[in-house]
Amino acid sequence: MNILVVGRGGREHSVILHLEKSDRVEKIYAAPGNGGIEEHATCVSIDEMDIAGLVHFAKENKIDLTIVGPENPLNAGIADAFKKEGLAIFAPTKDAAILEGSKDFAKQFMLKHGIPTASYETFTEADKAKQYVEDQGAPIVIKADGLAEGKGVIVAGTKEMAFDAIDKLMVEEAFSGAGRKIVIEEFLKGREFSLIAFVHEHNVYPMIPARDHKRAFDNDEGPNTGGMGVFAPVPDITDEIVAYTTREVLQKAADGLMKDGRPFTGILYAGLMQTDTGTKVIEFNTRFGDPETQVVLPLLENDLVQVIVDVMAGKDPQLTWKDEACVGVVVASKGYPNVYDKGVLLPELESTDQTFVVQAGTKKTEKGLVSNGGRVLLVGGLGKDLESARKHAYERLRVYDNTDAFFYRTDIGVTKV
Template sequence: MKILVVGRGGREHSVIMHLEKSELVTEIYVAPGNAGIEQHATCVPIDEMDIDRLVDFAKENEIDLTVVGPENPLNAGIANAFKEAGLRIFAPIKEAAVLEGSKDFAKQFMMTYGIPTAAYETFTDVESARKYVEEKGAPIVIKADGLAEGKGVIVATTEEMALDAIDKLMVDDAFSGAGKKVVIEEFLEGREFSLIAFVHEHNVFPMIAARDHKRAYDNDEGPNTGGMGVFAPVPDITEEIVQYTTENVLQKAADGLMKEGRPFTGILYAGLMQTAEGTKVIEFNTRFGDPETQVVLPLLENDLVQVIIDVMDGKDPHLTWKDEACVGVVVASKGYPNAYDKGMKLPAFSDVDDTFIVQAGTKRTEEGLVSNGGRVLLVGGVGADLDDARKHVYESLKVFEGSENFFFRTDIGVQK
């Protein structure tokens, strides 16, 4: 099989590292890819949003299967365009991808289909939003309705923070229109986790639970980011919790989308909070989570290509998992998630057993590998348990200690 992967980040690098293990694959292309991905696949200089050119490329090169990583092309209708051209694609149509593309749609959808989530209100008027915050108080959560690269959610611990967030999203337009409409919802207390599933219409096949650390700094301090580290499995998320979440969140979502004429094929991700009242949805994504993918896929024993084919063909892929743990720590550019410099030289890594590197914001130059984004790379490790996996990862990360250009959290995978 010839496979095309669309995207340029760490998630796509991880997916490709697992696709290439399949004996079914003869060639992998990626559009546009990055400096790490080019070691595993042929990078094609086509932007992920240039859907017409991607369709043409898939036709000309007789691509058998396309897998889409990022959310923007999904919401722009890449799956619709590929299907119309008679091309096989593992990705939801835009009518289903709106579950991630609009926070307001997602909240209404959850209310309609009885999916547990936080109480909320939606606003397009700044003064009304401010008044609501003043009535409800803090802590409270402010979300941009549209796509904002994982940075459009502000967990406001004070009323002042919440009002500043409203101004940032609705007045200053910090996310290019994504915050013209905002969802304001109750703050959920509990333990956060993610559950990702392979989905085709009514069929839902959950992976193992993962926990992402979104705050920039140790002890969950600092601003929200796209993710600073992650681990799987999650010891406090039991099989009973996973089963409950599968039935009451993922399955209800898949069935609801079918009922609305929005059949879902692809990866459905639920960001969740395990509260005193039970599991509640924080958000849905309609693609592989980043960085969760980087620690979940290394624990999958199945051939990833065969899994995708089986799911698309309406078959049970019979997912099996290693009895091990995986930890991933993100190395970010100093200043992220705010302003940061690019082009900073990366150190050479020494080989550490049971570790791997997934590149996200990197670029290859004559001087060597340099940074080209906020989240630069992820160092992952597999071990007998979380402590063992952490030990491997942080041994590998010693090359970054004392760096003036990069930083990483030192507490990823620590159970508190």
């Protein structure tokens, strides 16, 4: 099979690392890819949002299957365009991808279909939003309605912080049009985790749970990011919790989308909080999570290509998992998630039997591999348990201890139950 992977980040690099293990693969292309992906696939200089260009490339190069990583092309209708041309694509249509594309739509959808989530209100006027915060108090959660690269969520510990967040999103339009409408939610207390599933219409096949660390700094301090580290499996998320979440969240979402005339094919991601009153949804994504994918896929024993082919054909892929743990730590540019420099030379870092490197914001130049984004790469460690997996990952990260250009959290994989 000839496979095209759309995207340029760590998630896409991780997917490609596992696709290339399949005997079914003849050639892998990435559009546009990154410095690390170049080692495993043929990168083509087509932007993720150039849907017409991607369709043309897929037809000209006889692509048998396209897999889409990032959310923006999904919400722009890339799956619809490919299907119109008779091209196989593992991705949801625009009508289904709105589950991630609009926080307001997602909340209404969850209420309609009985999916547990936090109470909320939606606002298009800053003054009314601030009055709601005044009435509800803090802590409280402010979310941009539209796509904001994983950074449009502010957990406000005080009313003043909430007011600043409202101004940032609605008045200053920090994320362009994504914050013209905002959702304000109750603050949920509990243990956060992610559950991702392969989905085709009514069929739902969950992966193992993972836990992402979103705050920039140790002890869950600092601003929210796209994710600073992650681990899987999650010891305090039991098989019973996974079964409940699959039934009451993922299956209800798939069935609800079918009922609403928005059939879903692709990856459905649920960001969740395990509260004292049960599992509740924080958000849905309609694609592989980043960085969760980077630690979940290394524990998958199946041929990833065969899994996707089976799911699209309506067959149970019979997922099996290694009896191991995986910890991934993100190396980020100093200043992320705010202003940071690009073009900084990266220390050499090779994979070993117990570790791996997934590149995200990197670029190959004449002087070597340089940084080209906020989250630069992820170093993963595998082990018989979380402690050994953490040890392997952090041993490899020591090469970054003598640089002022990058930083990473030192507490990824530490469970606090």
